[in-house]
Structure formats: structure tokens, C-alpha cells
Amino acid sequence: MSLLAVGTVAFDAIETPFGKTDRIVGGAATYVCLAASYFTKNANLVAVVGDDFPEEEIRDLNNHGINTEGLQIKKGEKSFFWAGRYHNDMNSRDTLVTDLNVLADFDPIIPESYQDCQFLMLGNLTPKIQQTVINRLNNRPKLIVMDTMNFWMDIAMDDLKETLKMVDVLTINDAEARQLSGEYSLVKAAKKIQExxxxxxxxxxxxxxxxxxxxxxxxxxxxxxLEEVFDPTGAGDTFAGGFIGYLASQNEVSFEKMKKAVIYGSALASFCVEKFGTERIKNLSQEEINNRVNQFSSLVSF
Amino acid sequence: MSLLAVGTVAFDAIETPFGKTDRIVGGAATYVCLAASYFTKNANLVAVVGDDFPEEEIRDLNNHGINTEGLQIKKGEKSFFWAGRYHNDMNSRDTLVTDLNVLADFDPIIPESYQDCQFLMLGNLTPKIQQTVINRLNNRPKLIVMDTMNFWMDIAMDDLKETLKMVDVLTINDAEARQLSGEYSLVKAAKKIQExxxxxxxxxxxxxxxxxxxxxxxxxxxxxxLEEVFDPTGAGDTFAGGFIGYLASQNEVSFEKMKKAVIYGSALASFCVEKFGTERIKNLSQEEINNRVNQFSSLVSF
Known part of the structure; x- marks a missing residue:
């Protein structure tokens, strides 16, 4: 079934203990769409970039079967840019630069041809924009998955809570689940968030x-x-893309299917961290993905 | 097959966000033996207490089928005492009191009737005492499992490394694995520790x-x-007891059996944290344990 992904398409500059990059292509929606492209050939992107964004990168997305009709290119403006440095543990990072640029007044316009999408992935953006996307769809998708982050809990909690009422699945990390719920136990946190x-x-x-x-x-x-996590940037978005991409390919929403979707998302994310940026998830074979999923299976079987 | 467990039998005073206890019975070997008693009826204890240690507590161990012939009772001396306070996250704690008492000059004497033990559990003690136990056995057990902690890495690393050469299985937590190996990646840490x-x-x-x-x-x-971790004290020792107890019951040492042993150990540990001290793991039914293991199975199946 068709998938609509809304989020950032951007430039990142990344420093890790293993090296650093100049500006490379990143952004939540980029990772989501690339990961989902291994499961559905009907992935549609809504995002905004400046005219500094390379055409060949857009062609790369198209070559993965991703429809970029909804990718707005703002003349004379610059793409969103983020620079960050990961600490030795690779779990924490410092943000060095955040240049919103075109993102500052992003208006998510949904092309008419996207209106029949059944699976909607709301990548990390302001909760208001996430709401706008839902409100602009003529029919509610079969499944709405939303990603968010602690930043919005700090500065836009009321908006975030409004958006939460409109979605089916929320993906966040453990620290964010604790912050959102005010509960340390993840079981209790999950109950509160589901409410x-x-x-x-x-x-x-x-x-x-x-x-x-x-x-x-x-x-x-x-x-x-893993022996080494080379660059964790985009792992969460790649997870989300694999997750919703798998569900779209199955066209079924159930706990049983979601379990498999979590594994496919985790498998894709495990590739993502092997190289800088999108390099690894741009070049995967179906066989590599299946082998990785089998590794997950044997890892837990007893 | 027969199991020998060496470690502390002691008093603990515990504060958690849920309440506090006066002196209650604790100690690594207590938890190990109680957990193992659900798998083998041939568990033998080597430890030392003072004459302040209640006889009914020893009878409790005997009622679980645990042989206490190797439990030395020092007249006129006091049992090891530890007091600690857990933080709200239940992962970190402050030690308030450590009174070594009888533990200060513990000489682990192995009763003749224990000499045929096939499975040896070395609970957390000085690495020197752990070595002494191994050296005092006429025949090397089929499997030697060793627990230790960061404290010995700080003050007795050379002794610890000597002991490590003599054992088959080491159980430690992730921070300790990183400290022992000097590697952040647990995969790399594991390789170094296995060497x-x-x-x-x-x-x-x-x-x-x-x-x-x-x-x-x-x-x-x-x-x-879990919705709530009531008291994490002894969870690691309970894990170790369930782990080696299961292996002793199977009388087989292989990776396949160890996977199941990890699950049985985890199941026992999940009971341990439900109440203060040994209360919960003193009173388990085989049915409760089997149901819990089934929960672990459905938790990961996809």
C-alpha cells in the first residue's frame, strides 16, 4: 500500500570518534523513505529544501522508487543544516549548529496524487506541522505513525499532546518516554502514553x-x-522507515505484524550505523536484509 | 548433579523508594542457593556467619534442600552486614555501611562430602578466596561459574585476572565488562574478557x-x-543461582543449554525484585517459574 512520509530533508555535518564528514545528505524523511523503499514501491515524500540541494540526490531518491513530487525546492534559500559531535559512548551528542533555513516556515503541501495514502509517517517536526499534515488529508490513513523528540516536550508540550491524540503509533526513545509520562518504569510510562x-x-x-x-x-x-557503531545519525528514522514500510507491504495493522515490523526496522537501523549518513542504507540488497533478520531471530531463540 | 556455592551469607539493611527494612538475611550465597534449589536437590553451601545468625534461617535453607555442613558459625563474632540505599532509578545505590565482621578472615573450608561437586558457583568474594576454593577441590568441577564486581577491579585486578584464568563462565554487569576490558563496545569487551x-x-x-x-x-x-522493581538486592546472585542450578539439573555444558540457563536465571531474578530480600524467592512454585519462563518466550517471539 502507499506510504506518505513527511519530515526533514537536510544536510548534516557529523563528527564521531571514527571520523568526520563535510555536509552530507540527511534528514528524517530521507532516512524514512530510503528504509521504506526496500518494502514498498509506493513511497511519497513531503519535505522542503533550498536550491542548494543537489539534483543528483533527488534522483537517487527517485531511483529508489520514492516519489518526490511533494518535495518543495525553495529558490534562493538554503536547506536545513545540522552539525553534531558524538561522544565516545555514541549514545550522547552535542549539537554544534542548527540552521533552520527553509524549515523555519515549512508549509507541508500535500500533492493531490498523495491523497490516497494508507500509511502516514510523521517524521520529527514541530507538532503543529504534524497536525497540519493529518488535517490536510481528505481521508484518515489506515495507520499514522509519529516520531518526536525531547525538544518538543520542552517547548511545545501542549501542541505535542494534541498531535498525540490523532496518531496510532508513537516512536520515541526511553529517556523521552520517561520525560513525556513522568514515570521511570517503562511499563508505567507506556500505559500513560497510550492513554x-x-x-x-x-x-x-x-x-x-x-x-x-x-x-x-x-x-x-x-x-x-555490534563491534562498532560508526555513526548513529538517522538510526531512529531508519527504524521508523523499516517499521512502517514493512507494515505498508503487509497492508495489515495488528500486534503480530508490528512485532515483525519492529524487527525489520531494527535490522535496517543496524545497517544504518555501519557507515556515515545514508551511505549504507542506500545500497542494500534484499538478501542482506533477510540475512540480518535471520540474525535477529537466532539471537533470541532458546 | 551436585552444586557447590561459595559466597556470603549475611545481613542487609535496605532502603528503596518503596520502603526500608531492618536487618534481613541476604548475601550472595544465600540468593544463589535458594535460586538453585528449584533445580537441584544437591546444593551445598560454603560460607561463614557469626553466632548472631538465626538458626531458623539456616533451617529455612535446609528446608530448601540446601546442605549447610560447610556453613561455618563463628562463636562470639558477628555476621557480615551491608546497608544501602537505592536511588529513584533503582539502578544506582549508595553503600551506607559495610561491616566485614566474620568475613574479614574467612577461610573457605570444603567439607569432604562436597568434594565430588560437579558445578561450582563462586559468588562475589575476594578473588584470592575464590582461587583458594578451586585449589582445595581434589578434582576440577565440570563447570566453574564466577561472579565478581568493580570493587575487585579497583583494588585487586591482578588477583582477579589470576582467578579468571581458572574459571569457565564469568557473570558481570555491563559497566564492569567495560571496566575489565577497557572497551566500550560489549562485543569487543566480550572478546577481550574471553581471552x-x-x-x-x-x-x-x-x-x-x-x-x-x-x-x-x-x-x-x-x-x-516490570511495573515496579521493589528491591533489586540479590537479583544478580539469584540470576547466577538459577543459571548454574539449571545447568546442574541438565548435567550438560553447551551454548544451547546455557541460553536456557540464562532465561531461567532471568526468570528467577524477575521474582527476586518483587519483594524485599529473599522473601519472594523463598516461596516459589514450579508452576510460577514455568509460567514466567513462558512469558520470556512470548516476549521475544516474532
Whole structure:
């Protein structure tokens, strides 16, 4: 089924203990669409860039079957730019630069041809823009998945809570789940967050895997134990793209399917961190993905 | 097969966000033996207490089928006492009191009737005493499992490394694995630690479960997501007791069996934290344990 992904398409400059990059292509929607492209050939992008964004990068997305009709290119303006430096543990990072540029007044226009989308991925953006996207769709999608971050909890909690009422699945990390709910126990946190709106909740725990809550059940997905995490940028968005992409390919929303979706999302994310930026998830084979999913399976079987 | 457990039998005074206890019975070997008693009826204890240690507590151990012939009772001396206060996250704690008492000159005497033990659990003690136990056994046990902690890495690293050469399995937490190896990546840490001696390594990650390394394979065990951790004291020792108890009951040492042993250990530990001290693991039914293991199974199946 068709998938609509809304989020940033941007430039990142990344420093990790393993090296640093100049401006490379990043952005939540970029990672989401690339990851989802391995599951659905009907992925549609809504985002905004400046005219500094390379045409060949857009062609790269098209070559992955991603429809970029909804990608606005603002003449004479610059793309969103983020620079960050990861600490040695690769779990924490400092933001060095955030230049909103075109993102400052992003108006998410939905092309008419996207209106029949059944699966909607709201990448990390202001909660207001996420609401606007939902309100501009003629029909409510079968499934709305939303990502967000602590930043919006700090400065726009009321808006965030409004948006939460409108979505089916929320994906956040464990610290964010604790902040949003005010509960330390993730089980209690999940209950409170589910009462805020989302029937399903995915709590991402980085090197410790992910928890899926829904339908009164809990699923625990492992993380693949890795020798090295080269660059964690985009891992969460890649997870989300694999997650919703798999569900779109199955065209079924159930806890059983979501468990598999969490594993496919985790598998894609485990590739993402192997190289800088989108390099690794631009070049995956179906066989590599299947082998990785099998690794997840044997990792937990007893 | 027969199991020998060496470690502390002691008093604890515990404060958690949920309440506090006066002196209650604790100690690594207490938890190990109680947990193991659900798997083997041939568990033998070597430890030392003062004559302040209640006889009914020793009878309690005997009622679980635990042989206390090797429990030395020092006349006119006091049992080891530890007092601690857990923080709100239940992952970190402050030690308020450590009174070594009888532990200060503990000489682990192995009764003749214990000499045929096939499975040896070395609870957290000075690495020198752990070595002494191994050296006093006429025949090397089929499997030696060792627990330790960061304290010995700080003050007795050389002794610890000597002991590591003599054991088959090491159980430590993730921070300790990083400290012992000097590697942040747990996969790299595991490789280095396995080169120090133990063929198998269990890294305990608290609320994030546990990782088992050995025979070139990795197994990831989930933790049961709990609404509340009431008191984490003894959870690691209970894990170790369930782990080695299960292996002793199977009388087989292989990666496949160890995976199940990690799950049984995790299941027992998940009971331990439900109440203060040993209260919960003193009173378990086989049905409760089997149901809990089934919960672990459905938690990860996809």
C-alpha cells in the first residue's frame, strides 16, 4: 500500500570518534523513505529544501522508487543544516549548529496524487506541522505513525499532546518516554502514553533494542550486538522507515505484524550505523536484509 | 548433579523508594542457593556467619534442600552486614555501611562430602578466596561459574585476572565488562574478557536483559518489563543461582543449554525484585517459574 512520509530533508555535518564528514545528505524523511523503499514501491515524500540541494540526490531518491513530487525546492534559500559531535559512548551528542533555513516556515503541501495514502509517517517536526499534515488529508490513513523528540516536550508540550491524540503509533526513545509520562518504569510510562492517544508505542533503547506496547501485550526486540557503531545519525528514522514500510507491504495493522515490523526496522537501523549518513542504507540488497533478520531471530531463540 | 556455592551469607539493611527494612538475611550465597534449589536437590553451601545468625534461617535453607555442613558459625563474632540505599532509578545505590565482621578472615573450608561437586558457583568474594576454593577441590568441577564486581577491579585486578584464568563462565554487569576490558563496545569487551580465561561470559544489563557470549555465538535475553522493581538486592546472585542450578539439573555444558540457563536465571531474578530480600524467592512454585519462563518466550517471539 502507499506510504506518505513527511519530515526533514537536510544536510548534516557529523563528527564521531571514527571520523568526520563535510555536509552530507540527511534528514528524517530521507532516512524514512530510503528504509521504506526496500518494502514498498509506493513511497511519497513531503519535505522542503533550498536550491542548494543537489539534483543528483533527488534522483537517487527517485531511483529508489520514492516519489518526490511533494518535495518543495525553495529558490534562493538554503536547506536545513545540522552539525553534531558524538561522544565516545555514541549514545550522547552535542549539537554544534542548527540552521533552520527553509524549515523555519515549512508549509507541508500535500500533492493531490498523495491523497490516497494508507500509511502516514510523521517524521520529527514541530507538532503543529504534524497536525497540519493529518488535517490536510481528505481521508484518515489506515495507520499514522509519529516520531518526536525531547525538544518538543520542552517547548511545545501542549501542541505535542494534541498531535498525540490523532496518531496510532508513537516512536520515541526511553529517556523521552520517561520525560513525556513522568514515570521511570517503562511499563508505567507506556500505559500513560497510550492513554494520551497512541494505541501502540515503540520505545527505542539504542544498543538495548526496542519495546513494543499495544493490545495489552509487550514485545521485546533485541539490538544486534555490534563491534562498532560508526555513526548513529538517522538510526531512529531508519527504524521508523523499516517499521512502517514493512507494515505498508503487509497492508495489515495488528500486534503480530508490528512485532515483525519492529524487527525489520531494527535490522535496517543496524545497517544504518555501519557507515556515515545514508551511505549504507542506500545500497542494500534484499538478501542482506533477510540475512540480518535471520540474525535477529537466532539471537533470541532458546 | 551436585552444586557447590561459595559466597556470603549475611545481613542487609535496605532502603528503596518503596520502603526500608531492618536487618534481613541476604548475601550472595544465600540468593544463589535458594535460586538453585528449584533445580537441584544437591546444593551445598560454603560460607561463614557469626553466632548472631538465626538458626531458623539456616533451617529455612535446609528446608530448601540446601546442605549447610560447610556453613561455618563463628562463636562470639558477628555476621557480615551491608546497608544501602537505592536511588529513584533503582539502578544506582549508595553503600551506607559495610561491616566485614566474620568475613574479614574467612577461610573457605570444603567439607569432604562436597568434594565430588560437579558445578561450582563462586559468588562475589575476594578473588584470592575464590582461587583458594578451586585449589582445595581434589578434582576440577565440570563447570566453574564466577561472579565478581568493580570493587575487585579497583583494588585487586591482578588477583582477579589470576582467578579468571581458572574459571569457565564469568557473570558481570555491563559497566564492569567495560571496566575489565577497557572497551566500550560489549562485543569487543566480550572478546577481550574471553581471552582472559572464561570460555563463556554473561553480561547482565539489569532492566535491559542479559547477553551470553561463547562458542563464537551471542544470545540476547530480554528482561521482563516490570511495573515496579521493589528491591533489586540479590537479583544478580539469584540470576547466577538459577543459571548454574539449571545447568546442574541438565548435567550438560553447551551454548544451547546455557541460553536456557540464562532465561531461567532471568526468570528467577524477575521474582527476586518483587519483594524485599529473599522473601519472594523463598516461596516459589514450579508452576510460577514455568509460567514466567513462558512469558520470556512470548516476549521475544516474532
Amino acid at each position: 494520551m492517544g497512541p494505541k501502540y508505542l515503540v520505545i527505542k533503547k539504542g544498543e538495548h533494542g526496542a519495546l513494543l506496547f499495544g493490545e495489552g501485550q509487550i514485545f521485546s526486540a533485541p539490538a544486534l550486538p | 582472559m580465561g572464561p570460555k563463556y561470559l554473561v553480561i547482565k544489563k539489569g532492566e535491559h536483559g542479559a547477553l551470553l557470549f561463547g562458542e563464537g555465538q551471542i544470545f540476547s535475553a530480554p528482561a521482563l518489563p
